[in-house]
Amino acid sequence: MDFQSSRSFAENLDTRDPLAPFRARFVITDPGLIYLDGNSLGRLTHASLERLQLVVEHEWGRDLIRGWNENWWEAPVRIGEKIARLVGAAPGQMVACDTVSVNLFKLAAAALALRPGRTHIVTDTLNFPSDLYILQGLVHSLGDHHTILRVGSRDGDVTPDLDELAAAIDDSTALLTLSHVTFKSGYLYEVAYVTELAHRHDALVIWDLSHSAGAVPVALDACNADFAIGCTYKYLNGGPGASAFLYVRKDLQERAVSPIWGWWGQNVPFAFGLDYTPATGVARFLTGSQPILSLLAMEAALDPLLEAGMESLRAKSILLSAYLIYLTDTLLAPLGFRLGSPRLPEQRGSHISLRHPEGYRINRALIEEMNVLPDFREPDNLRLGLTPLYTTFYEVWEGVDRIRRVMAEKRYEKYPAQRLIVT
Amino acid sequence: MDFQSSRSFAENLDTRDPLAPFRARFVITDPGLIYLDGNSLGRLTHASLERLQLVVEHEWGRDLIRGWNENWWEAPVRIGEKIARLVGAAPGQMVACDTVSVNLFKLAAAALALRPGRTHIVTDTLNFPSDLYILQGLVHSLGDHHTILRVGSRDGDVTPDLDELAAAIDDSTALLTLSHVTFKSGYLYEVAYVTELAHRHDALVIWDLSHSAGAVPVALDACNADFAIGCTYKYLNGGPGASAFLYVRKDLQERAVSPIWGWWGQNVPFAFGLDYTPATGVARFLTGSQPILSLLAMEAALDPLLEAGMESLRAKSILLSAYLIYLTDTLLAPLGFRLGSPRLPEQRGSHISLRHPEGYRINRALIEEMNVLPDFREPDNLRLGLTPLYTTFYEVWEGVDRIRRVMAEKRYEKYPAQRLIVT
Numbered sequence: 001m002d003f004q005s006s007r008s009f010a011e012n013l014d015t016r017d018p019l020a021p022f023r024a025r026f027v028i029t030d031p032g033l034i035y036l037d038g039n040s041l042g043r044l045t046h047a048s049l050e051r052l053q054l055v056v057e058h059e060w061g062r063d064l065i066r067g068w069n070e071n072w073w074e075a076p077v078r079i080g081e082k083i084a085r086l087v088g089a090a091p092g093q094m095v096a097c098d099t100v101s102v103n104l105f106k107l108a109a110a111a112l113a114l115r116p117g118r119t120h121i122v123t124d125t126l127n128f129p130s131d132l133y134i135l136q137g138l139v140h141s142l143g144d145h146h147t148i149l150r151v152g153s154r155d156g157d158v159t160p161d162l163d164e165l166a167a168a169i170d171d172s173t174a175l176l177t178l179s180h181v182t183f184k185s186g187y188l189y190e191v192a193y194v195t196e197l198a199h200r201h202d203a204l205v206i207w208d209l210s211h212s213a214g215a216v217p218v219a220l221d222a223c224n225a226d227f228a229i230g231c232t233y234k235y236l237n238g239g240p241g242a243s244a245f246l247y248v249r250k251d252l253q254e255r256a257v258s259p260i261w262g263w264w265g266q267n268v269p270f271a272f273g274l275d276y277t278p279a280t281g282v283a284r285f286l287t288g289s290q291p292i293l294s295l296l297a298m299e300a301a302l303d304p305l306l307e308a309g310m311e312s313l314r315a316k317s318i319l320l321s322a323y324l325i326y327l328t329d330t331l332l333a334p335l336g337f338r339l340g341s342p343r344l345p346e347q348r349g350s351h352i353s354l355r356h357p358e359g360y361r362i363n364r365a366l367i368e369e370m371n372v373l374p375d376f377r378e379p380d381n382l383r384l385g386l387t388p389l390y391t392t393f394y395e396v397w398e399g400v401d402r403i404r405r406v407m408a409e410k411r412y413e414k415y416p417a418q419r420l421i422v423t
Numbered sequence: 424m425d426f427q428s429s430r431s432f433a434e435n436l437d438t439r440d441p442l443a444p445f446r447a448r449f450v451i452t453d454p455g456l457i458y459l460d461g462n463s464l465g466r467l468t469h470a471s472l473e474r475l476q477l478v479v480e481h482e483w484g485r486d487l488i489r490g491w492n493e494n495w496w497e498a499p500v501r502i503g504e505k506i507a508r509l510v511g512a513a514p515g516q517m518v519a520c521d522t523v524s525v526n527l528f529k530l531a532a533a534a535l536a537l538r539p540g541r542t543h544i545v546t547d548t549l550n551f552p553s554d555l556y557i558l559q560g561l562v563h564s565l566g567d568h569h570t571i572l573r574v575g576s577r578d579g580d581v582t583p584d585l586d587e588l589a590a591a592i593d594d595s596t597a598l599l600t601l602s603h604v605t606f607k608s609g610y611l612y613e614v615a616y617v618t619e620l621a622h623r624h625d626a627l628v629i630w631d632l633s634h635s636a637g638a639v640p641v642a643l644d645a646c647n648a649d650f651a652i653g654c655t656y657k658y659l660n661g662g663p664g665a666s667a668f669l670y671v672r673k674d675l676q677e678r679a680v681s682p683i684w685g686w687w688g689q690n691v692p693f694a695f696g697l698d699y700t701p702a703t704g705v706a707r708f709l710t711g712s713q714p715i716l717s718l719l720a721m722e723a724a725l726d727p728l729l730e731a732g733m734e735s736l737r738a739k740s741i742l743l744s745a746y747l748i749y750l751t752d753t754l755l756a757p758l759g760f761r762l763g764s765p766r767l768p769e770q771r772g773s774h775i776s777l778r779h780p781e782g783y784r785i786n787r788a789l790i791e792e793m794n795v796l797p798d799f800r801e802p803d804n805l806r807l808g809l810t811p812l813y814t815t816f817y818e819v820w821e822g823v824d825r826i827r828r829v830m831a832e833k834r835y836e837k838y839p840a841q842r843l844i845v846t
Contacts, residue, residue: 027484037488044484052479052716060663061450061467065460065796072663099711101685102525109564125697130686130711133699137684141532142565150697233712240483240495240715261560262524263553272801274548274573276556288522288553289656292663293475294714373488378695 005330010397013323019316022389025304026237034372034399039211039351039385042237042301051300055293072292076243076264077283079299083236083245086305087209087228088219094247096232096295097286100210102260103229103246104134104177106285110248110256111175111204111227112138112146118174118203124151124160126182131208135177146174156355158185158340159347166197173203180218181211181349184377186321186341188216188349192223199224210234213245215317215350215388217310220247227252235350235387236305238298243290248282262287304389316388317350320396324352324384327400335407340381351385353377354403360418362403365411370402379418428753433820436746442739445812448727449660457795457822462634462774462808465660465724474723478716495715499666499687500706502722506659506668509728510632510651511642517670519655519718520709523633525683526652526669527557527600529708533671533679534598534627534650535561535569541597541626547574547583549605554631558600569597579778581608581763582770589620596626603641604634604772607804609744609764611639611772615646622647633657636668638740638773638811640733643670650675658773658810659728661721666713671705685710727812739811740773743819747775747807750823758830763804774808776800777826783841785826788834793825802841 003009014020027044035043059067080094087094097103108121121135132150139146151165160182169176176198181188191207198205206227212218214235220228228247232238248256257278263269264286267277278284305313321341328339332354340353356362363376375383384399385391406412426432437443450467458466482490503517510517520526531544544558555573562569574588583605592599599621604611614630621628629650635641637658643651651670655661671679680701686692687709690700701707728736744764751762755777763776779785786799798806807822808814829835 027480029485033487035487041483041488041491043487044479049479049484052475056467056472056475056662056720057450060464061472062452064456064458064466065464065798067663068464098525099521099685099713101711102521102683105683105710113564128686129689129695129697132697133684133686133689136699137682140680140684141536141682231712239479240490241712241718242714242716244711257563259560259564260525260528261556261563262522263551263556266552266556270801272552274552274555276559288524288667289654289664290522291665291714291717293665293720294716294718295664297479297716375488378693 002330005327007394007397010393013393017316017393019308019312019388022304022308023392026390032371034395034402036372036374036384036386036399038387038391039234039383040375041233041240042235042387043390044239045237045301045304047300047303048239048297052293052297055296071296075292075295075299076286076290079295080245082299082302082306083213083232086310087213088217088221089247090221093250093282094245095282095286096243096245097290098244100208100229100231100244101130101134102287103244104131104206104208105138106258106260107206107227107229107246107248108135108138108175108177109259111206112142113257114204114255115174118172119146120172120174121146121148122151122168122173122176123148124153124165124178126153126157126160126184126187127179128183128208128210131177131179156340159187159342169197169201169203171201173198173201175204175206177206177208179208179211181216183211184340184381185353186349186351188212188347191218191225195223195225211349214305215313217314225249232298236298237301239294241294242298243295246285248285253281253284258285260287264288308389313388317386318345320386320388320391320393321345321348321350321352323393324386324396324400327397328354331400331404335404350387351383354382354384355380356382358412361412361415362406364415365406366402369411370406372399372402425753428750430817430820433816436816440739440816442731442735442811445727445731446815449813455794457818457825459795459797459807459809459822461810461814462657462806463798464656464663465658465810466813467662468660468724468727470723470726471662471720475716475720478719494719498715498718498722499709499713502718503668505722505725505729506636506655509733510636511640511644512670513644516673516705517668518705518709519666519668520713521667523631523652523654523667524553524557526667527554527629527631528561529681529683530629530650530652530669530671531558531561531598531600532682534629535565536680537627537678538597541595542569543595543597544569544571545574545591545596545599546571547576547588547601549576549580549583549607549610550602551606551631551633554600554602579763582610582765592620592624592626594624596621596624598627598629600629600631602631602634604639606634607763607800608776609772609774611635611770614641614648618646618648634772637728638736640737648672655721659721660724662717662724664717665721666718669708671708676704676707681708683710687711731812736811740809741768743809743811743814743816744768744771744773744775746816747809747819747823750820751777754823754827758827773810774806777805777807778803779805781835784835784838785829787838788829789825792834793829795822795825
């Protein structure tokens with residue numbers, strides 16, 4: 001085994017990691033667990049734990065209804081501003097609210113209404129299926145006047161077909177919507193380039209930042225993005241199902257109309273007038289009362305990210321994934337694993353896909369016997385999430401080593417072959 | 424002062440209250456506080472506090488992504504079933520999710536699609552403005568093909584005009600939607616009668632149970648209600664902004680189509696297919712990942728309600744409000760207060776409105792000097808919420824006595840007159 005494949009090399013990298021101290025901000029109950037699923041659910045910060053105790057015991061339990069005047073009512077706007085700093089958005093363009101699905105519904109409806117007469121929505125087959133479903137439902141509810149074009153992929157779902165994408169966008173395109181980082185392979189779209197492709201035809205763009213916010217620098221304003229959405233429970237460590245966010249570029253805000261006219265987006269909500277007039281600015285995209293416990297726990301988790309800074313986070317993320325790719329090439333490729341993510345760092349986000357015909361059973365063995373938590377996506381895709389705030393180089397090494405042991409000891413064989421999902 | 428207006432009478436009522444032991448289920452940090460705003464935000468239960476600690480520290484902090492397989496993924500359906508038992512719904516018709524506004528949007532859109540060609544939506548001026556806004560936005564997003572009729576009220580917003588309501592519903596009515604208990608006066612609609620009014624013309628009905636769930640028995644199935652929505656942060660004590668719920672009657676579920684096709688409502692979400700097929704049953708009305716911390720804290724709060732039983736809760740609620748009306752008549756009417764709620768117990772929910780020209784300033788004095796928390800609604804409406812699980816008869820007496828002292832000592836005069844809300 002070469003030196004770079006040794007445990008001591010990994011440990012050495014950790015000692016030189018300027019972000020290493022941030023791991024102490026997280027609640028880690030089982031140091032033996034190799035957690036490589038921060039791209040699905042980020043770890044719990046001590047800050048969220050403490051904030052939640054305060055919210056529940058003091059703000060709800062003691063202050064009761066007065067809590068709304070203190071920290072709660074303004075939370076979607078206040079937290080939106082914090083997230084904005086992580087994704088390159090100036091103040092006044094982002095709110096934290098609802099779910100990614102509901103936010104996409106609102107923004108996609110607004111976008112279609114801004115482009116009357118245009119009949120095409122362009123997306124790709126690498127997008128979150130959940131986003132595709134929302135588009136399909138919206139089109140159906142509006143009377144099936146729009147067609148959704150899904151651009152295909154290459155290399156077994158690793159990269160999108162950019163030529164096909166460019167060709168798909170034309171003057172009939174109302175809306176282009178894509179995942180900034182694709183969930184299967186971690187492919188990273190170039191926001192400026194693709195946004196410009198759409199703008200050349202006066203089409204609007206919605207970026208889904210769920211897999212990039214907190215892991216990859218995003219420059220929404222600089223790229224002239226129109227709209228964006230994203231979740232906070234992955235690299236933002238906001239907690240299970242924590243409120244999502246949405247971005248509407250400043251100059252679009254007074255023209256864009258949400259179909260869901262919520263009282264939190266009403267101009268003077270406590271006048272209780274019977275007719276809706278939208279609030280000024282992005283707040284008009286709010287709906288009803290937000291889940292304060294989840295929302296404020298999420299808020300607290302943003303601070304370590306802001307302290308670390310997106311450039312440092314990205315630098316470590318690239319090192320982690322490059323290291324994982326190196327170990328895959330060296331140690332896992334001989335065992336039948338194939339890299340399912342882009343090799344160029346500028347083309348990938350912060351998780352790495354390993355493809356293996358026995359991926360499903362290997363994943364089961366890792367979880368049930370090896371104290372490793374990756375995740376698995378159909379049909380053969382083992383995803384390993386690398387969260388720069390808390391993932392260590394040692395964990396990457398140890399995770400690969402445990403995969404190696406699963407293979408060497410054929411531990412996966414005792415699990416039933418992948419159950420085909422049937423309806 | 425007559426005996427029934429004395430403190431000892433109130434204390435005597437408490438000693439005979441079979442629900443009195445339930446007060447110990449709540450976190451009460453300030454025994455001197457007279458909390459009469461459970462109709463806005465219910466108190467914190469010890470159960471929610473404990474459940475939340477478990478969810479955060481063990482399920483998120485320790486189990487991490489595995490939490491989804493344990494208690495989280497099924498939560499909207501499981502909790503929906505619990506709420507269903509409080510509102511007279513058989514299993515399989517309710518889920519807990521999203522906000523009231525988003526749920527109304529989904530169900531109203533589904534209802535309109537079920538009645539193509541019908542152009543009228545009927546509601547009333549006593550409905551939550553937030554519900555009216557949602558209807559307005561939906562109509563706008565569908566191209567302004569529907570008209571919203573708002574039936575008026577009587578007695579200064581105390582009761583709806585039932586004759587006008589009956590006349591407003593005809594064969595052009597697609598949808599009738601009302602608050603079961605109106606937020607201003609606490610007027611309680613007769614669900615069976617009004618639903619039948621709509622059904623006679625084959626119109627669909629959505630009931631908003633936000634002010635009745637947990638306070639008033641509801642019999643959704645028995646009344647043949649089509650749809651219902653409601654919040655959980657009022658009498659269900661679910662916590663600030665806790666997830667809302669929605670009900671779709673069994674036989675409508677396969678025909679009703681939500682405009683928001685969420686992946687939690689997809690038939691086989693983890694197959695990650697690119698085309699949406701709805702789940703069977705009411706689960707098809709789910710959208711995306713729900714705020715688990717808020718959701719599970721809310722779940723824990725439902726148990727004391729289920730234990731107490733809606734009949735007992737309603738019996739105490741009526742006694743509390745009758746007692747408050749008695750004290751109002753005896754002690755507050757001479758000071759210029761006017762009852763803004765129905766006198767007949769079968770016509771009211773669980774809060775009482777007191778109208779007073781100085782209501783705004785009186786409310787301020789109560790909050791800032793008297794350690795009483797009522798709430799205030801424009802223009803002169805002091806609302807006193809009575810939550811049978813924890814409100815005591817002594818609190819009602821003491822609350823009235825403190826109002827009396829505010830008036831006797833003219834404490835309200837030092838506050839600025841009501842600020843007119845301007846845009």
